[in-house]
Every structure is written in structure tokens, then in C-alpha cells.
Amino acid sequence: MKEATPNNSPKKVSQILMLLHFLLFQVYNLITKNLTSFFSSLIKEEKKEEESNEELLPPQPPPRNLDEVEESNEKLLTPPPPRNLDEVEAILGYEFKNKYLLEHAFTHTTYNKNFSFERLELLGDAVLNMLVTKEQFFLYQDLGPGQLTRLRAANVDTEKLARVAIKHEFHHYLRHNKPLLHKKINIFMEEILEYPLHSNGLVEVPKTLADIVESIIGAVFIDCGNSVETVWRIFKSILEPLIDPNTLKTHPVVELHEVCQKKNKKVKFVDLWEKSRTFLVLIDNQLVGKGIHDSRKDIVQNRAAKNALDNIGKVLKL
Amino acid sequence: MKEATPNNSPKKVSQILMLLHFLLFQVYNLITKNLTSFFSSLIKEEKKEEESNEELLPPQPPPRNLDEVEESNEKLLTPPPPRNLDEVEAILGYEFKNKYLLEHAFTHTTYNKNFSFERLELLGDAVLNMLVTKEQFFLYQDLGPGQLTRLRAANVDTEKLARVAIKHEFHHYLRHNKPLLHKKINIFMEEILEYPLHSNGLVEVPKTLADIVESIIGAVFIDCGNSVETVWRIFKSILEPLIDPNTLKTHPVVELHEVCQKKNKKVKFVDLWEKSRTFLVLIDNQLVGKGIHDSRKDIVQNRAAKNALDNIGKVLKL
Numbered sequence: 001m002k003e004a005t006p007n008n009s010p011k012k013v014s015q016i017l018m019l020l021h022f023l024l025f026q027v028y029n030l031i032t033k034n035l036t037s038f039f040s041s042l043i044k045e046e047k048k049e050e051e052s053n054e055e056l057l058p059p060q061p062p063p064r065n066l067d068e069v070e071e072s073n074e075k076l077l078t079p080p081p082p083r084n085l086d087e088v089e090a091i092l093g094y095e096f097k098n099k100y101l102l103e104h105a106f107t108h109t110t111y112n113k114n115f116s117f118e119r120l121e122l123l124g125d126a127v128l129n130m131l132v133t134k135e136q137f138f139l140y141q142d143l144g145p146g147q148l149t150r151l152r153a154a155n156v157d158t159e160k161l162a163r164v165a166i167k168h169e170f171h172h173y174l175r176h177n178k179p180l181l182h183k184k185i186n187i188f189m190e191e192i193l194e195y196p197l198h199s200n201g202l203v204e205v206p207k208t209l210a211d212i213v214e215s216i217i218g219a220v221f222i223d224c225g226n227s228v229e230t231v232w233r234i235f236k237s238i239l240e241p242l243i244d245p246n247t248l249k250t251h252p253v254v255e256l257h258e259v260c261q262k263k264n265k266k267v268k269f270v271d272l273w274e275k276s277r278t279f280l281v282l283i284d285n286q287l288v289g290k291g292i293h294d295s296r297k298d299i300v301q302n303r304a305a306k307n308a309l310d311n312i313g314k315v316l317k318l
Numbered sequence: 319m320k321e322a323t324p325n326n327s328p329k330k331v332s333q334i335l336m337l338l339h340f341l342l343f344q345v346y347n348l349i350t351k352n353l354t355s356f357f358s359s360l361i362k363e364e365k366k367e368e369e370s371n372e373e374l375l376p377p378q379p380p381p382r383n384l385d386e387v388e389e390s391n392e393k394l395l396t397p398p399p400p401r402n403l404d405e406v407e408a409i410l411g412y413e414f415k416n417k418y419l420l421e422h423a424f425t426h427t428t429y430n431k432n433f434s435f436e437r438l439e440l441l442g443d444a445v446l447n448m449l450v451t452k453e454q455f456f457l458y459q460d461l462g463p464g465q466l467t468r469l470r471a472a473n474v475d476t477e478k479l480a481r482v483a484i485k486h487e488f489h490h491y492l493r494h495n496k497p498l499l500h501k502k503i504n505i506f507m508e509e510i511l512e513y514p515l516h517s518n519g520l521v522e523v524p525k526t527l528a529d530i531v532e533s534i535i536g537a538v539f540i541d542c543g544n545s546v547e548t549v550w551r552i553f554k555s556i557l558e559p560l561i562d563p564n565t566l567k568t569h570p571v572v573e574l575h576e577v578c579q580k581k582n583k584k585v586k587f588v589d590l591w592e593k594s595r596t597f598l599v600l601i602d603n604q605l606v607g608k609g610i611h612d613s614r615k616d617i618v619q620n621r622a623a624k625n626a627l628d629n630i631g632k633v634l635k636l
Binding site for chain 2: 016020024117121122123125126127129130133135137144145146149152221226228290
């Protein structure tokens with residue numbers, strides 16, 4: 001330092017030192033700025049692409065919000081009192097020897113935590129799972145284990161069973177104190193109109209609806225003396241329409257991956273859930289689909305995949 | 319720039335410019351170095367802690383490696399030919415009407431992909447699940463749905479069923495072409511000696527062992543005309559010792575979280591799987607346990623939790 005600092009022109013040296021100071025500051029700024037922009041470049045790129053592709057995407061419905069529903073539809077707010085359980089016996093075509101079991105099957109833990117349907121639900125789930133597996137094992141002898149597993153899953157999953165509950169109006173008999181359940185059921189009933197058989201993860205399902213179906217199965221199983229044959233005789237028609245190999249649809253995320261693999265295209269999901277309740281689907285780095293705000297992350301991803309499948313031909317000219 | 323560069327002493331200016339150049343380079347180095355060290359500081363800190371706590375941890379056995387086993391134990395390499403299936407009927411105490419079903423149940427897809435046990439396994443799994451759920455539903459009337467679910471899971475999970483296969487030597491009858499299966503089974507048999515009832519995720523389980531038990535159940539179910547009662551009569555004793563509420567152990571990861579919550583300690587798993595096949599357990603930022611190299615990530619995490627539970631009193635003086 002000393003050698004390089006000439007003593008004969010102190011004013012100039014001072015100027016140079018100031019310049020040095022300034023330059024160092026600029027360099028520091030430049031480096032930190034570059035690093036910041038480097039770290040945020042991916043997000044920005046996605047955003048830019050999103051904007052430039054905006055017109056390609058069909059308009060999406062505004063996000064459903066329970067508060068809005070509350071304001072717009074007062075009657076949804078007050079669930080009617082549960083109906084008389086005798087009617088359930090007529091629906092099932094089965095008269096309970098032990099009426100206590102029937103009541104048990106329709107009591108949610110919010111209504112009576114010592115007398116809720118959770119244990120019956122566990123039992124009914126196992127019985128149903130066995131019966132559907134058995135039915136399809138013999139019915140579709142040529143189906144491989146993978147397909148058989150998927151078929152079984154589609155017929156005993158939460159959405160399928162919730163549809164069964166709605167179809168036979170089981171929810172009207174439920175004893176519960178879940179303030180939002182009635183509204184959620186109404187939204188579900190509205191949304192499934194779009195998907196006659198199964199949405200494959202595109203709608204939010206009130207789990208309690210599926211639980212009742214399982215608990216009723218558990219209750220009948222006990223009441224009839226553990227006869228799986230009796231349970232199947234009663235529930236085979238209740239569960240209709242069962243999904244078969246022809247009506248079984250692929251899950252949209254799986255289907256999108258399959259389509260892209262076949263066409264040798266690279267598919268990428270951009271998870272913006274935390275930031276904006278959004279998923280984007282990029283295919284070969286081009287925005288092809290998006291799913292927006294909803295209450296559950298997986299549903300948004302499924303909707304993004306579905307949207308991408310709807311747009312893929314248009315955007316990428318496959 | 320021009321204003322600050324005096325013309326009257328070009329040599330000195332040149333010297334200053336060189337200095338400037340050098341200083342900028344140093345600043346650049348300093349900044350990037352700091353950033354690098356900032357980003358790697360967490361890992362280093364963990365490492366340091368690991369070293370300083372080394373003596374607190376009991377010595378762990380060297381990682382198992384199939385190649386080592388191969389060298390040290392030649393006889394493990396050549397599996398004997400599958401035994402005569404008639405013996406299985408004696409083990410089960412059940413004579414098959416349809417011997418083809420029995421053969422089917424013991425044929426792995428590597429032996430005959432058009433005649434493998436996978437579909438039978440799917441059916442047997444559903445039947446077993448139902449039977450165990452039913453048995454425990456009536457046996458433990460006071461058990462809540464959560465406990466009942468855990469109890470069921472422990473009795474039908476892969477490790478439990480693999481133990482059943484070993485106990486009754488079902489693996490000797492398997493027709494397969496899986497070169498490593500025989501060795502893996504031998505390691506499994508050795509490792510479970512340490513855990514008489516269930517390891518709760520501390521050992522690696524050859525899934526095929528569990529599959530055979532399920533496929534045998536599926537085969538018996540079909541052969542006896544779909545009678546769940548017959549299946550249970552045969553398999554109730556085969557499945558012994560069943561885990562009951564008293565012998566049901568908590569999963570080590572869950573147990574560690576529970577212990578720490580009770581003592582108001584913060585537990586943190588450090589996942590170094592990608593780097594060194596290791597999991598560390600820090601409790602209140604102190605290293606208390608670690609699990610090392612194994613073939614499956616979840617097992618290493620479980621072992622780390624188990625190790626932490628073993629050490630927790632010693633290290634933290636709880």
C-alpha cells in the first residue's frame with residue numbers, strides 16, 4: 001500500500017482513494033445484485049412464460065370460497081335435522097335386529113365421541129375391500145394385478161363411496177356437529193355433476209360421506225352375524241354403478257406423464273402452491289396447463305394436469 | 319474515469335490501477351468465499367457436532383453389504399431347489415382340492431410371468447386384512463379406532479408376514495429366479511433374532527416372503543369355496559404370535575417425537591442420506607443418535623431414532 005501511494009500529490013491520491021472506494025461499492029452491488037437475480041431467475045422465467053401464454057389457456061372459474069357461498073346461499077347454512085333412521089332400512093332392504101348398530105353407524109364423533117362410527121367404519125372398510133377384491137378377481141380373470149389393484153381402488157376410494165352416500169341420501173341421517181359439513185356436501189353434489197362416474201381427484205370430497213357408507217357396511221356385517229355373503233347381497237346394488245375396466249379412467253397426472261412419454265416431451269409441474277395456490281404444467285418448457293386456488297393441493301395439481309391434457313393438442317400441435 | 323486519472327505521473331497511475339485491480343479481485347474473492355461458507359455452514363456445524371459427540375455414541379456395526387456376504391459365506395449363494403409342495407399341505411393342515419392353486423401360490427413372476435402369484439396375493443391380502451380387522455374388532459371392544467388401526471397394521475404388515483413365512487419355512491417351496499433373494503432371506507433371518515416379535519421398521523424385509531403368505535391365503539380362500547371362516551380356522555394359528563395391545567410397540571420415530579414432546583425438547587432429524595447414507599438425530603441441537611449406511615432410507619431413519627432413544631438418557635440426562 002505504502003509503495004503505491006505517492007506522497008507528492010496528496011489531493012490526487014485522495015481522489016483516487018475515493019474512486020477506489022466508489023468502485024469497490026459498485027462491484028459489491030453488482031455481485032450481490034447478480035446473485036439475487038440468479039436465485040430468482042427461475043421463478044421470473046416461469047412468470048414470464050405464464051404471462052406470454054395467458055391467452056392460450058381457457059378462462060378458469062373463480063376460486064370457490066366457503067364465505068362467498070355463505071353469503072350467496074343462505075339456505076345452505078342450516079342443515080335440516082337428521083331424518084328417521086327407519087328409512088335407511090328401507091333403502092338398504094335390510095331390517096336390523098339390533099337398531100343400536102344402525103344408530104351407531106350414523107353417529108359422528110362430534111355428536112357423541114363415545115358412540116361414534118369410527119370403529120364400525122374401520123371394520124366396514126375391511127369387509128368392503130375384501131368383497132370388491134373378490135368380486136373383481138373372479139369377474140376379470142384376464143386382468144393383471146396392477147390393473148386389478150387400480151380397479152379396486154377406484155371402487156372403494158373416498159370419492160366413489162361419497163357418491164354412493166349422496167345417491168342414497170345417507171347424509172340426511174347423519175348425527176353430527178360439523179358446522180361446515182352441510183355446505184361442503186352441497187358443493188360436492190354440485191361439482192360431481194360434471195363427472196358422471198368419477199372425477200379422478202378433480203373435486204374435493206367430504207370424507208365423512210365415505211365414512212358413513214363404510215360404517216353402515218360394518219353395522220350390517222355385525223348385525224347379520226358376520227356373513228360376508230349377506231353384506232354383498234345388500235351392497236352390490238347400493239354401490240352401483242361400479243367402475244369396470246372399460247369405464248376406469250387414468251388419473252390425470254399419470255395420464256399426462258404417459259402422453260408426454262409417448263410423444264417424447266418433457267413434462268414439468270411447477271409447484272406455486274405456497275405462493276399463489278397454483279400449479280403450472282410446462283411441457284418442453286412451454287406453459288400448457290394450470291390449476292388455481294382451491295382448498296387442497298393435490299386437487300389443484302390434478303386440475304392443472306387435466307387442463308394441460310385439454311390444451312396439449314392446441315398448444316403443442318401434437 | 320478520465321477526471322480521476324492524472325496524466326502527469328503515468329507510472330504511478332499504472333501502479334494504482336494494478337492495485338485497484340488486485341483489490342477488486344480480493345473483494346470478489348472475499349464475497350464469494352463468504353457466500354459459499356454461509357451456504358455450507360449448516361452442514362459443517364452438524365459435522366462438528368457429530369465429531370464432538372462421537373464418544374457419546376455406542377459403536378455401530380459396519381454396514382452390511384451383499385458383496386461382503388457373498389465372499390464370506392459361499393453357501394448362502396446357491397439356494398437349494400424348491401421342496402415338494404405336498405409338505406405345505408401338512409404345514410397348513412389343509413388338503414387342496416385344486417393342486418394347481420397351491421402351485422400357483424408359490425410361483426414368482428421371475429419363474430413364470432403368466433402364472434405368478436400376484437393376483438392371488440392381492441386377493442389374500444384383502445381377505446387377511448378383513449379377518450384380522452374382524453378378529454380384533456370383537457376381541458378389543460374398548461380399543462379406539464386409532465389403536466385398532468395400528469394393531470391391525472402391525473399384524474398384517476410386510477415384516478409380520480415375512481416372519482410367518484420364515485417360521486413355517488414357506489420360502490423353501492418358492493419357485494423363483496431372483497438371484498439375490500436367497501441371500502436377502504438369510505440376512506433377514508439373522509437380523510430378526512434381535513427382535514423376537516417385531517422390529518418396527520429396523521430391519522429390511524424381503525417383500526416376497528410376505529407375498530407368499532398372502533398368496534397362500536388367497537389360494538386357500540378360492541379352494542375352499544370362498545369361506546372366510548375356513549381361511550381363519552387354518553391361518554389363525556399359522557399367524558401366531560399375533561401382536562396384541564400389550565405387545566404392540568410404538569414406531570421408533572413416533573416414540574422419539576412423543577418422548578421429546580413430553581420433555582419439551584426439540585427433536586430434529588438431519589437427513590444426510592444422499593451424502594453419506596446417514597441420518598442424525600439432534601435434540602435441542604445436540605447430537606443424540608445416528609443411523610448409518612444401509613440399503614433403505616426409512617430403515618436408517620428408524621435406526622437413528624432407535625439409537626437416539628437408547629442414548630437420550632445418557633446424553634441429555636432426562
